[in-house]
Amino acid sequence: MASSTVTPPRPDRPARPNLAFRHLRGHRSPAEFAALVRRAAREIGERVSCDARYIGRVEAGEIRCPNYAYERVFLHMFPGRTLTDLGFAPRASVRGRGARAPEDAPCAHTTRPERTTSDERNTGETGGARKPYDTQDPYDKHHDHEESDVLRRAFMTGGGATMAAATLGPLGLAHDASADRPVRRAGASEAGALEEAVRRIRLLDDRHGADGLYRRAAAPLRAAYALLDAGTTRQTTADRLHSGAGELAISVGWLAHDSGRFDDARSHYAEALATARMTGDQGLEAHAFCNTAFLARDAGRPREAVRAAQAAQRVGRPLGSPRLMSLLALREAGGWAGLADRTGCEQALVRAQALYDRGPCDSDPEWMSFYGEAELEGLEAQCWSTLGDWPRAARHAKRAADLQDPHFSRNIALYTAELADDLARGGHPDEAAVAGIRVLDLLDQVQSSRIQTMLAGTARVLLPHRRAGGVSTFLERHASTPRMV
Secondary structure, eight states, X not given: OOOOOOOOOOTTOOOOOOHHHHHHHTTSOHHHHHHHHHHHHHHTTOOOOOOHHHHHHHHHTSOSSOOHHHHHHHHHHSTXXXXXXXXXXXXXXXXXXXXXXXXXXXXXXXXXXXXXXXXXXXXXXXXXXXXXXXXXXXXXXXXXXXHXXXXXXXXXXXXXXXXXHHHHGGGXXXXXXXXXXXXXXXXXXXXXXXHHHHHHHHHHHHHHOSXXXXXXXXXXXXXXXXXXXXXXXXXXXXXXXXXXXXXXXXHHHXXXXXXXXXXXXXXXXXXXXXXXXXXXXXXXXXHHHHHHHHHHXXXXXXXXXXXXXXXXXXXXXXXXXXXXXXXXXXXXXXXXHHTTOHHHHHHHHHHHHHHHTTOOOTTSOXXXXXXXXXXXXXXXXXXXXXXXXXXXXXXXXXXXXXXXXXTOHHXXXXXXXXXXXXXXXXXXXXXXXXXHHHHHHHTTTOOOHXXXXXXXXXXHHHGGGTTSHHHHHHXXXXXXXXXXX
16 A cells, blocks of 8 residues: 555644734724625625634634635735735645645545544644535645535535535534434534534525524534533633534524524523523623623513613623624613613613724624624614604614625615615605515515514505505515515
């Protein structure tokens, strides 16, 4: 048998920060730079789920060479530069081998013996990835990077069955989650796959809404808690697993929340909060309280919304993120609006704006990539709408829809639905109908019970104006639109 030319793993090699890439980011926050990466990807027909955490891993040197999709995007963003110019290592040196001939490529379904753990396979916690896409592991001898890119595309563009399988597959526990006990202990690759599942769920929700995702996302959540029960040999991996499971519980809770399953959402948020408190994870606790406040507002419990938002602010203040505190102030404002306390609402809104104006920073949580000026305007619109100030609500809703990054299809539909309702209730039926039709045009891409409920309310308000041409068109189209089951 021919001897292998693969360089043996060197798990003790420390990561070297990528200062060149950090310099290219400039004054932008990791979240803002990630948004630029996603935009550049769309310009060339690529789809990458880049977020602040990915940028942080690149800058920390954890990702020594990007996968092929990211390579194309980065070279498009910085024409004339090579990967080396961007601070990455040559691909051959990262793989520890020269380029493969096609016939030498490994089988797409190559697996390792189940009796070994990721930590045992790789003491440096950079273990072989089971992820369908994401970063290349510099010490993984069996990872096929072209296959990674193919599976990434299948996940992002495939139908429901493909999406469900790809979402669950990376955790490697499709059968283990329902077994009497897991067959192996969890390691770094499982922790990474869990973190990637959270990112993918968020990305798909941004684009398509919650309804089509919620039931499929329950399986990865069960798998995540099975990983926790399986245990791990390293505290750092255990911390990542707990954090990842908590964030996944919040993401699944949000899918339940946005699709109108409030009891399910409350249970998932409570599970995340318990996980956070068991591990002393302040960031996760603030996130769980943040979503709990939002849910309480939507469920008609405004006083609970205020209390949860204030609890989130107490926990979140030491994290040093003004943008996080801004969002939490908006959650509090929503509660005050529900209590019809205009003064309390206005004070919280002023505080939210002042905190937002301090700008982004490296302490901003990864999950807050959705929070920009458009979201701030949209949440303020909801406050004024709750208080019955329709003209003011409509102004902020229109601004939110105009400012929203096209990447967030679901939010564009949400803000436009808010605008339609505010215009209808404010006595502008023709303009409301135009906005409503724009939302209907987006429902081919977005599945959200929240948005459909808002449109149904708008339709009821517009019924007395049905003789107007534009209103009639909206009502007819709305009546013929299939409802979520």
